[in-house]
Amino acid sequence: MTFLYDIVNLEFIVIVSFVAVSVYLRLEPLKVALIFMHIIVIFLLNDVLFEPSYWGDQNRYLSVTKSIRNVIVGTLLSIDELISPEGIFSVGDALRVLLPSYIFAFSPIPFINSVQSIAMINFLLYLLSFFYLKKKRISSNSVDFFFLLYPSFLLYSSLALRETLTTLFMILSLYFLIVEEKKLTAFILMLPLAIIKIQNFLILILAYVVHSFLRNGSIQRYLILIGVGLLVIFLGDHVPLINFFFEKIDYYRYNLIAENFGYNWDFMSDYNYQPFTVGFPMILLVLKSFVYMLFKPFPWEATNLVQLIQSVENIVIAGLILWILGKRAKTSVIKKKLLFLNILLILSMTIYGLVTFNFGTAARFRFPFIVVYLVFYLYLLKSDKIISRQFFRGYSSTPAI
Numbered sequence: 120m121t122f123l124y125d126i127v128n129l130e131f132i133v134i135v136s137f138v139a140v141s142v143y144l145r146l147e148p149l150k151v152a153l154i155f156m157h158i159i160v161i162f163l164l165n166d167v168l169f170e171p172s173y174w175g176d177q178n179r180y181l182s183v184t185k186s187i188r189n190v191i192v193g194t195l196l197s198i199d200e201l202i203s204p205e206g207i208f209s210v211g212d213a214l215r216v217l218l219p220s221y222i223f224a225f226s227p228i229p230f231i232n233s234v235q236s237i238a239m240i241n242f243l244l245y246l247l248s249f250f251y252l253k254k255k256r257i258s259s260n261s262v263d264f265f266f267l268l269y270p271s272f273l274l275y276s277s278l279a280l281r282e283t284l285t286t287l288f289m290i291l292s293l294y295f296l297i298v299e300e301k302k303l304t305a306f307i308l309m310l311p312l313a314i315i316k317i318q319n320f321l322i323l324i325l326a327y328v329v330h331s332f333l334r335n336g337s338i339q340r341y342l343i344l345i346g347v348g349l350l351v352i353f354l355g356d357h358v359p360l361i362n363f364f365f366e367k368i369d370y371y372r373y374n375l376i377a378e379n380f381g382y383n384w385d386f387m388s389d390y391n392y393q394p395f396t397v398g399f400p401m402i403l404l405v406l407k408s409f410v411y412m413l414f415k416p417f418p419w420e421a422t423n424l425v426q427l428i429q430s431v432e433n434i435v436i437a438g439l440i441l442w443i444l445g446k447r448a449k450t451s452v453i454k455k456k457l458l459f460l461n462i463l464l465i466l467s468m469t470i471y472g473l474v475t476f477n478f479g480t481a482a483r484f485r486f487p488f489i490v491v492y493l494v495f496y497l498y499l500l501k502s503d504k505i506i507s508r509q510f511f512r513g514y515s516s517t518p519a520i
Contacts, residue, residue: 124230128239131229132158139246144253153267157245160277161238171234177279179216180223181234187224188231218314219281237279244283245276248290255294257498265439265493270432271486285316286487292323293491297456297499319487322470326463333462334455356397368473369395376476395473408472409465412485413437416478429482436489440464443493446500453503457496464492 133155140146140154165171171178224231226240249266252258266272275282288311296305312320333340355361372395393404414433421427444461448454467488475481 121232124232125235125239127229128236129158131227132239132242135243136246139250144250150263150267153264154246154249157242157267157273157277158239160273161235161242164274164277165234165238165279171279174278174280176216176281177234177237180220180237180279180281181231183216183220184223184231184237187220191224214314215281215316218311219284222284234279238277241276241278241280241283244287245272248283248287251294252290252494255298257294257298257494259497259501262494262497265497266490269486269490270428271482272490275483275486280483281315282483282487285312285319286490288312288315289319289323289487289491290494293495296327297459297495318471318484319467322467322488323463326459326466329462329466330455330459334458352401353398365395365397372474375474405469405473409469410472412468412472412475412481413440415481420478426478429478436493439493443496443500448500448503450503450506453499453506456499460492460496460499464488 136154136158140151146154165177223237223240226243228236228240228243230236231240249263252262252266272286288308292305292308292312294305295301295308299305309320309323312323329344332344351361355365373392376390376392393400395401395404414430414437416426416430418427418430418434421430448457468485471481471484475484
């Protein structure tokens with residue numbers, strides 16, 4: 120019976136996709152084919168290439184979403200009853216699971232009976248992201264094909280997880296922050312991340328604060344930031360508040376490694392753990408964390424086909440990042456926006472690199488930042504060319520005095 124429900128869901132998303140990409144967006148055939156390839160992938164992952172339990176969170180989202188949908192469709196409770204402690208919240212799940220589950224439950228998909236149902240909702244969120252970027256003209260062949268071909272995005276938008284929803288909120292918030300420059304709207308759109316993925320929310324806020332300090336391009340401000348950073352690195356253990364954060368970071372780093380190895384304390388006693396300490400070792404650890412987060416796993420570390428694909432993907436993405444970094448923006452307004460994206464990439468890869476040791480977890484944490492970084496960076500480079508062309512055309516048409 121679940122199979123029949125999924126067939127109905129499949130028919131629904133095929134119709135929605137066809138109307139969106141062929142009628143409204145009028146995409147060329149290759150891009151349409153790539154979008155429909157995403158739908159096919161949904162049915163090639165769970166219960167085919169691996170069991171749904173391989174990503175344990177999938178069954179949690181399915182269970183909570185089914186409970187919410189059953190309440191909505193079955194007993195038609197009022198809003199007050201729906202959010203009361205005696206209602207859906209009695210499932211006892213954390214808010215980070217509950218909020219995405221509410222969004223899944225209120226989606227227009229007809230039935231929610233399998234992890235493939237949630238995966239199809241994630242596909243609709245992926246399609247919404249693509250549709251929004253196209254309608255807002257955050258688009259070019261390079262942006263479109265990256266969005267459609269990025270393997271990690273294809274994978275996680277085809278599973279019953281919250282990563283696609285996280286990516287959507289990051290795209291929306293950065294659009295209003297970078298393109299529209301509407302900071303309040305951007306902040307409001309970041310707020311769901313404080314529940315769904317608070318690390319991403321805090322990294323976005325930190326990137327904005329650092330960028331606000333550096334965006335005027337003053338060398339003095341860069342020197343001040345470097346000076347403060349060096350003081351923290353070399354003398355931070357003498358400041359109680361900073362030392363407290365160092366100890367917490369080290370505590371969570373060690374326990375995350377232990378979790379990755381199944382809390383095998385005998386193994387951990389022989390593990391070559393690098394503690395989070397002040398001085399030059401911290402500088403080396405931070406640099407290593409940034410680089411390793413971009414590349415992990417290296418090809419020689421891959422133990423299965425998925426990890427090998429991720430390794431090759433990381434090398435290609437790193438090459439693409441280096442290529443676009445070689446492109447010089449001509450206009451100051453674009454330079455400032457690109458600076459924000461570079462700060463965001465450095466902070467996200469460094470912070471997650473310090474505390475992430477599982478290759479699968481690293482891929483899940485990394486890909487939303489790679490998506491927003493490359494989509495908006497490619498768009499801004501294109502905008503820079505247009506602005507520069509318009510400026511020089513206007514300058515050359517100005518009569519000499």
